[in-house]
Amino acid sequence: MMDEVVFIDGNEAVGWGALAADCDAFFGYPITPQNNITEWFAKEYPKRGRAFVQTSSETASINWLYGGASVGKRVITSTSSPGWALMQETLSHMANTEVPCVIVLVQRGGPGQGTTRHAQMDYTSATKGGGNGGYKNIVLGPYSAQEAHDLVQVAFYLADKYINPVIVLSDGIIGTTLETVTLKKLEFEKLPEKDWALRGKGRQKDKKRRVLTSAQGLVPTPRNPSFVALQNTLFEKHSTMEREEIRYETYQLEDADLVLVAYGYSARVSMEAMSQARGIGLKVGMIRPVTLWPFPYQQVKEQAKKGNKILVVEDSLGQMLMDVKMACDDGTEIGLVSCLDRHEVMEGGAIYPEKVLDKIRAMME
Amino acid sequence: MMDEVVFIDGNEAVGWGALAADCDAFFGYPITPQNNITEWFAKEYPKRGRAFVQTSSETASINWLYGGASVGKRVITSTSSPGWALMQETLSHMANTEVPCVIVLVQRGGPGQGTTRHAQMDYTSATKGGGNGGYKNIVLGPYSAQEAHDLVQVAFYLADKYINPVIVLSDGIIGTTLETVTLKKLEFEKLPEKDWALRGKGRQKDKKRRVLTSAQGLVPTPRNPSFVALQNTLFEKHSTMEREEIRYETYQLEDADLVLVAYGYSARVSMEAMSQARGIGLKVGMIRPVTLWPFPYQQVKEQAKKGNKILVVEDSLGQMLMDVKMACDDGTEIGLVSCLDRHEVMEGGAIYPEKVLDKIRAMME
Amino acid sequence: MAKGSVIINEDFCLGCGYCVEFCKKKSLTMSQDNYTSQGLLQANFSEPESCNACGLCVIMCPHFAIEVYKVI
Amino acid sequence: MAKGSVIINEDFCLGCGYCVEFCKKKSLTMSQDNYTSQGLLQANFSEPESCNACGLCVIMCPHFAIEVYKVI
Amino acid sequence: MNDNKELVAGTPKIKINVPVPLAFCQGCQHGSATRVIWDSLEDLGLEDRIIWVGGVTCGTVSAFISDVDAIGPVPHGRAPDIASAMRRLSDKETIIITYQGDGDAIAIGTESLIQAAARAERITVFMVNNVNYGTTGGQMAPTTLIGQKTTTSPTGRGTNKEGFPINAAELVAVLGGTAYSARGSLTSPANYNKTKKYVKKALQKQIDDIGFSFVEILSACPANWGMPPVECLKWIDNTLTKQYPLGEFKDLDALV
Amino acid sequence: MNDNKELVAGTPKIKINVPVPLAFCQGCQHGSATRVIWDSLEDLGLEDRIIWVGGVTCGTVSAFISDVDAIGPVPHGRAPDIASAMRRLSDKETIIITYQGDGDAIAIGTESLIQAAARAERITVFMVNNVNYGTTGGQMAPTTLIGQKTTTSPTGRGTNKEGFPINAAELVAVLGGTAYSARGSLTSPANYNKTKKYVKKALQKQIDDIGFSFVEILSACPANWGMPPVECLKWIDNTLTKQYPLGEFKDLDALV
Amino acid sequence: MGIERHNVIFAGVGGMGALTSGQLLAKAAMKKFKNVTWYPNITTARRNAPADCLVCYSDTMIYSQLIKDVETAVVMNNIQFDTMKNRVKSGGLLILEADDYAENIERKDIQVIKVPGIKISSKIANPRVINTVYLGVYIGATKTVPHELVKTELEKRFEGKNEILKMNLEAFKEGVNFGEAA
Amino acid sequence: MGIERHNVIFAGVGGMGALTSGQLLAKAAMKKFKNVTWYPNITTARRNAPADCLVCYSDTMIYSQLIKDVETAVVMNNIQFDTMKNRVKSGGLLILEADDYAENIERKDIQVIKVPGIKISSKIANPRVINTVYLGVYIGATKTVPHELVKTELEKRFEGKNEILKMNLEAFKEGVNFGEAA
Numbered sequence A, B: 001m002m003d004e005v006v007f008i009d010g011n012e013a014v015g016w017g018a019l020a021a022d023c024d025a026f027f028g029y030p031i032t033p034q035n036n037i038t039e040w041f042a043k044e045y046p047k048r049g050r051a052f053v054q055t056s057s058e059t060a061s062i063n064w065l066y067g068g069a070s071v072g073k074r075v076i077t078s079t080s081s082p083g084w085a086l087m088q089e090t091l092s093h094m095a096n097t098e099v100p101c102v103i104v105l106v107q108r109g110g111p112g113q114g115t116t117r118h119a120q121m122d123y124t125s126a127t128k129g130g131g132n133g134g135y136k137n138i139v140l141g142p143y144s145a146q147e148a149h150d151l152v153q154v155a156f157y158l159a160d161k162y163i164n165p166v167i168v169l170s171d172g173i174i175g176t177t178l179e180t181v182t183l184k185k186l187e188f189e190k191l192p193e194k195d196w197a198l199r200g201k202g203r204q205k206d207k208k209r210r211v212l213t214s215a216q217g218l219v220p221t222p223r224n225p226s227f228v229a230l231q232n233t234l235f236e237k238h239s240t241m242e243r244e245e246i247r248y249e250t251y252q253l254e255d256a257d258l259v260l261v262a263y264g265y266s267a268r269v270s271m272e273a274m275s276q277a278r279g280i281g282l283k284v285g286m287i288r289p290v291t292l293w294p295f296p297y298q299q300v301k302e303q304a305k306k307g308n309k310i311l312v313v314e315d316s317l318g319q320m321l322m323d324v325k326m327a328c329d330d331g332t333e334i335g336l337v338s339c340l341d342r343h344e345v346m347e348g349g350a351i352y353p354e355k356v357l358d359k360i361r362a363m364m365e
Numbered sequence C, D: 001m002a003k004g005s006v007i008i009n010e011d012f013c014l015g016c017g018y019c020v021e022f023c024k025k026k027s028l029t030m031s032q033d034n035y036t037s038q039g040l041l042q043a044n045f046s047e048p049e050s051c052n053a054c055g056l057c058v059i060m061c062p063h064f065a066i067e068v069y070k071v072i
Numbered sequence E, F: 001m002n003d004n005k006e007l008v009a010g011t012p013k014i015k016i017n018v019p020v021p022l023a024f025c026q027g028c029q030h031g032s033a034t035r036v037i038w039d040s041l042e043d044l045g046l047e048d049r050i051i052w053v054g055g056v057t058c059g060t061v062s063a064f065i066s067d068v069d070a071i072g073p074v075p076h077g078r079a080p081d082i083a084s085a086m087r088r089l090s091d092k093e094t095i096i097i098t099y100q101g102d103g104d105a106i107a108i109g110t111e112s113l114i115q116a117a118a119r120a121e122r123i124t125v126f127m128v129n130n131v132n133y134g135t136t137g138g139q140m141a142p143t144t145l146i147g148q149k150t151t152t153s154p155t156g157r158g159t160n161k162e163g164f165p166i167n168a169a170e171l172v173a174v175l176g177g178t179a180y181s182a183r184g185s186l187t188s189p190a191n192y193n194k195t196k197k198y199v200k201k202a203l204q205k206q207i208d209d210i211g212f213s214f215v216e217i218l219s220a221c222p223a224n225w226g227m228p229p230v231e232c233l234k235w236i237d238n239t240l241t242k243q244y245p246l247g248e249f250k251d252l253d254a255l256v
Numbered sequence G, H: 001m002g003i004e005r006h007n008v009i010f011a012g013v014g015g016m017g018a019l020t021s022g023q024l025l026a027k028a029a030m031k032k033f034k035n036v037t038w039y040p041n042i043t044t045a046r047r048n049a050p051a052d053c054l055v056c057y058s059d060t061m062i063y064s065q066l067i068k069d070v071e072t073a074v075v076m077n078n079i080q081f082d083t084m085k086n087r088v089k090s091g092g093l094l095i096l097e098a099d100d101y102a103e104n105i106e107r108k109d110i111q112v113i114k115v116p117g118i119k120i121s122s123k124i125a126n127p128r129v130i131n132t133v134y135l136g137v138y139i140g141a142t143k144t145v146p147h148e149l150v151k152t153e154l155e156k157r158f159e160g161k162n163e164i165l166k167m168n169l170e171a172f173k174e175g176v177n178f179g180e181a182a
């Protein structure tokens, strides 16, 4: 499959990415707009001797991930917003137990049952909230099918590196747009063996039992003999991620007076608007966070400090906006193009480049 | 029961508060450290002709709330952190449907199964994250059994006023401390009748059917004919809450050089430390947010603008800290006393006033 | 025996053929040129003479496209 | 018939009485003065003579407090 | 309409007039399942005091086109919980029903359904069984037949990996709080009428305050079965009812 | 110890040595339920290739004191999901068991348990049934007897509001993927040994790759039943087994 | 236009094949252009409801697969007409069903081609091939993609279904002819 | 001390009654003080594990129900000794079991009362009343709450259980006597 160019959507790209990452199993439950991820795995995995199981619910899915991760396998699920909400308890368990997994969240309109179409309304629950206990997880936001394919591989690497869940935050537009994608296996640093995984005591190298628990600190574990020790471990882990794993792309910042900040599908829309703005002589640049957590605060802050205006584009009521505000001081002029700026009021409506350009002009002229 | 003084804990205070608010039903599932809330309702509600049902899970509980709210009744549940995580999907549904309820969350150590003891580790998921779709809900943080009793009543009022879920964010220490409480029924402005509630078409005043949906905007509803209309409604609702419902208390701010910010049990601990600090001549004041969302940004910002130092005290890895940082500019000196500062490393450990005082001294001397 | 008259709502009929299948009197047939906007052939009340207003086509129609009248 | 010897671990015995109840040989009794730290009376191997090392007390003890030996 | 014409059969009054066809595929029997409930409600005169809880299924739309108080889509699988709460907080005259799909009711909704049955909750659950997940495009359901191909069992459901179909009506009958459980189909006027009898009986159990009641309705999903509609009905009769026999599985006048 | 003494019965080797008594109340039979599993594992020689999945129950601690690979507490009620994933991703030699309470398995865990049984998942579920929620202080469980008082049914469980007890072993037996289902007690050496036979048989079904296996174990919870321990055993024999008869409910050599 | 960059919307109702036409075009365009995107716009109710797709193809990077004002809109059904008529940018092309829109289109800044799609398709076979007719018209009128490339895609799609392929090839040809003539 | 304000920890293991003693004290204190708090510190495993409670009573507002350095600690069992011995503030009082701690306590800045609690309670009835003995000692030694108020609470608690009440009243009296004499 290597280096083959195919025409697939951002959902199928997840499947190929997982395969390239040597993911052992997919466990998932149908939900629009990501059904063809599940269907991809149903079709492609069993014939390759890998595991596909359709679970009985998303609560089940995430628990299957927990089980699969505990025996040391690479496991993935995908879902959309309502299913994501159902995964919060066990996600939190996995963070406490310190086991890795990858969850692909193809966002749809919300809250609640919402629509079955695209949106970007789970940014906050993916990056800040979610389950109980204040754990953190890296969140990667692909803006194309190609990047979905690539970031799924990055996600597996980071999950194993930090022994922690990683979220790939896609959306209904990235997920359903067919695009040209080059399938390729990315290379990463070698990771240590999963010596902590369960396999039956007699199969452990040292013939000693392994114990995993989602109550680390309550039940003393080798790694964390006490509750405060666990909190220290988590804090250290979060701090390391914040220090080392920030990923982002910048575009035409050199001479920019206004900087767009956007991820996922709205990054695409924003780039189009940026190009149009440049076409009419407006000096617009852009920062595209690739890790939504940890967020590139420093990069945004630098732009704000320069006196540049910031325009956040996101298909929600303003969630990433909070991060941008945190990066900036009081004086910075921050604009927002939100889901209220969709060109069309029904569920299929989206933010179009034209709307972003309007707002750029309003802020710059 | 009116104006009786009793010696009860912050959990039972929830029960008496709900009764004073004329709450019709409690639906809940056992979990430490709030089991005696469930048990209180089991004992007190049926004999008063009100409904108590022990559900089969927290996922069930929140759906029972959804059903009860939909027929226009005042309904409450209580839980602790893992159960809270399981409620996110339906909570989001209720926000979209626009129905009211009260959820009492007695926080315990996390993440995951965590401990069965106190903590303050669900601040973020209660105030920012949680379910899908970026809805918001008012979050009230009692710091005593008395306030738990009072705020439950406030919660019902606000839930009905905004037709939106309201969270009472307690913790294992507030929940289990016995204190003297004056039982009293609080008075509120009269609320309109619940004309939207389901009761059988023939019982509606106008004999016309009522339809409730968690897919407002997908399915056109009288209130929100389109998805963007729904988003506008939610945005307006959130904005109104942010404008009108911020509650907080301040202590000795007049001459303060350092301002403590804390809620719940750590507010108690902080007040003790403040009093000790004043005793040795340190000018310490305090802001205690009562609504954790909407957060009193303005009040904190004012203190920061004055050049005061800020010390956040919370039994987590720093969650409210994020709100405080958002309120302050880069220059403000912000300190944190966190769960890493617990005096004792096992699950029973807590932040003691002495630790807060140490940090105050370190920042001021 | 009662005589019946069937009205098929062209906006609703999706041409599943259930009515035709269960009409014992063969009063209904699938049209060969009456398409829905999706390109589906619709049902026709082609043999009014045989219809006895039994109404079975109505309960078989999943799309609420049929009304049956007794001609008095 | 074999002769048995029962050792009751005082740190583990919580005095539930199951062993006493199911000892057919009446070799075990509840002590009247041997308390656990919770103030619970513990079991006693009071009639060693009658014990036949059947081991039933062991499988009835939920607290893993008993070991039975055959005296050779 | 016409003076010398008398309407003998048409659309139940309870159906709200909409200018477009319902959002069902050609030959989808969600419309018929809805009709059989509508007919029963009209017969029993319950329109004014019923609350309709719509699960997450292609048939959710039935909640919106019924001229009764309604809610839906409620969280996937959780309609029995919601209906139960309504039951506890409404007067005895109020009738609470749920309309669910098979995936909704007996996959993600297993706990909600089984527990409501055990609790003898005085509600009526209608489960429309089309042996797959229609809404999301025809994935395997817990009800999918052994050997049946779906988008997530592309080579046919095997028992070794995908396990065995769940017979919901029989399973629900096992629970102590169930007063009534039956399974019907809509493949002919005769079956339609038999199913209607089940539906009315189930509602009557609730009216009479006896216990939990449940009716499973086999329903064609031509879009995902990949067969022309009329063939679907034959497949139900000849194949599906082998796994899912029609009939009543429990019918009590009082719980024991 | 002593040269002229030979150990005939003691603590299973699989138990990890800890200096303090296990965190069980006086007379709690979680210890005995754990022992009966340990004894069986030792008899079958499975210590080296078993993974123990501990649910959320007073008996979670058994996972930690067993000298085998283990995980727990897993999310409440979800042990069968977790075990299933392990099953799919481990070799056939690996044996996966769950140790759950009745509240864990058949309240919040209903979906997880029923679906694993339907899927014929090659795992073994042990459900220790003490007819209440022990860990949280003795609340009503789905298994609580009619009339039984608990902290959340203070006047006794009534069928009208609280519904009927769920007989898990019989219910699980209904599912197509279940190869084995039984219920035992530990109220006497004889019952202990019978239960041990059930436990071994259940494990054997997994070893032989036949299907899902389940053993329900009745267990005394003196702390919450408010009876002295020895009385608890009598109450199990005389009262509890009326609702929960002991025996085997399904025992297949191959699934049909 | 400088660098070559195209975008077109195919609009119809569910089942009409607008999405299929777009995909056929996209796949054909891949042979000639470096970047292609195909974005489907379908409502939740995938039945009897509007469905359209937006195809972009270009030699430079396609920033946004979404764009409000398109070069060309192919509107196969009147349900979509009101939404689509304003999405064609000035100087663009609007292709629509002649039977549905006998009256004049107000906009004078765009080119309009009215296609008797129902008639053409019914003549060949039945209305089910109408989408292929429209695809032909688009190709014939714009010539942005060589029609052989599209033919190849049709052949791939209906491989083994000779009857249907034949109908579609004919429909496509008729469409191309109509488009070239327009 | 100025305004009257007290705090005390009762520490034991689960089942010993340390929490009960604290509650009895708290309820009695309510009759005399405006504000009272009782905070239980119990681990997850409520069996065989340390359990203690912290009681504060005061005429002014009690800011924190948690405090590290307490006026008095009543340590009924050696499991808790190591944790508690450093929590008594300078000038405070430590009450502990004589049988457990024959040796000397290092701290010289606090008052220490060693109680032969097991002996006293076993003499009266059995070790189950040991907590009441300790409550008596605390009251006898500190006199912060009149012993009649505590007696009233004991009577309420064991209402209808005459045998048990009698044992506890005696244990309490013995404790008070011991405390007063210390």
Ligand SMILES: Cc1ncc(C[n+]2csc(CCOP(=O)(O)OP(=O)(O)O)c2C)c(N)n1
Pocket: A029, A030, A031, A032, A058, A082, A083, A086, A113, E056, E057, E058, E059, E076, E100, E101, E102, E103, E104, E105, E128, E130, E132, E133, E134, E135, E136, E141
């Ligand atoms: C939590 C959640 N997960 C998944 C979905 C997506 N979803 C919608 S309907 C459906 C299945 C419906 O199947 P069934 O109940 O059999 O009804 P049918 O559509 O076949 O009538 C699913 C999985 C959802 N809405 N919510």
Ligand SMILES: Cc1ncc(C[n+]2csc(CCOP(=O)(O)OP(=O)(O)O)c2C)c(N)n1
Pocket: B029, B030, B031, B032, B058, B082, B083, B086, B113, F056, F057, F058, F059, F076, F100, F101, F102, F103, F104, F105, F128, F130, F132, F133, F134, F135, F136, F141
């Ligand atoms: C999501 C969640 N809800 C609730 C709890 C609290 N909880 C812990 S154990 C338990 C019930 C245990 O009862 P059972 O399964 O019968 O086992 P037992 O303790 O009686 O052995 C509950 C409700 C939890 N840990 N997680």
Ligand code: SF4
Pocket: C008, C012, C013, C014, C015, C016, C017, C018, C019, C020, C042, C043, C060, C061, C062, C063, C064, C065, C066
């Ligand atoms: S049953 Fe109804 S939808 Fe089907 S062909 Fe007849 S009239 Fe048309």
Ligand code: SF4
Pocket: D008, D012, D013, D014, D015, D016, D017, D018, D019, D020, D042, D043, D060, D061, D062, D063, D064, D065, D066
């Ligand atoms: S059975 Fe065990 S714990 Fe119970 S009394 Fe006997 S030795 Fe002690």
Ligand code: SF4
Pocket: E023, E024, E025, E026, E027, E028, E029, E030, E058, E130, E134, E135, E220, E221, E222, E223, E224
């Ligand atoms: S997908 Fe199936 S169930 Fe859904 S509307 Fe179409 S035919 Fe009906």
Ligand code: SF4
Pocket: F023, F024, F025, F026, F027, F028, F029, F030, F058, F130, F134, F135, F220, F221, F222, F223, F224
């Ligand atoms: S509460 Fe019951 S189940 Fe739990 S340890 Fe105590 S006796 Fe055992």
